[in-house]
Amino acid sequence: MLVGPVEARLRELIREVAEKLDLEILTLEIMPDHLHLFVNAPPNLAPHDIVARFKGVSSHHLRREFDHIARMPSMWTRSYFVSTAGNVSSDTIQRYIEMQKKRG
Numbered sequence: 552m553l554v555g556p557v558e559a560r561l562r563e564l565i566r567e568v569a570e571k572l573d574l575e576i577l578t579l580e581i582m583p584d585h586l587h588l589f590v591n592a593p594p595n596l597a598p599h600d601i602v603a604r605f606k607g608v609s610s611h612h613l614r615r616e617f618d619h620i621a622r623m624p625s626m627w628t629r630s631y632f633v634s635t636a637g638n639v640s641s642d643t644i645q646r647y648i649e650m651q652k653k654r655g
Contacts, residue, residue: 598633
């Protein structure tokens, strides 16, 4: 579902949301049915709020712009995975995310 024009528009929407929230996108890989996003966020933003904003804005716009998505019961599931970079270098995380597209 997240391929072609939908993938391109989703990429634009993610960049717009990141700019509004003052997030730095370190890595973004969009797969056909999910995405991997590595961001640097200010400490005053809770991870669940960041995810909610990405999902909410992208769902709103994509459902209005693409008929096949509008017919779906929902754009995103409620689930997501969040972790801090902590003991792993940013380079390691970026390489991992970039490899996901090649594996898919």
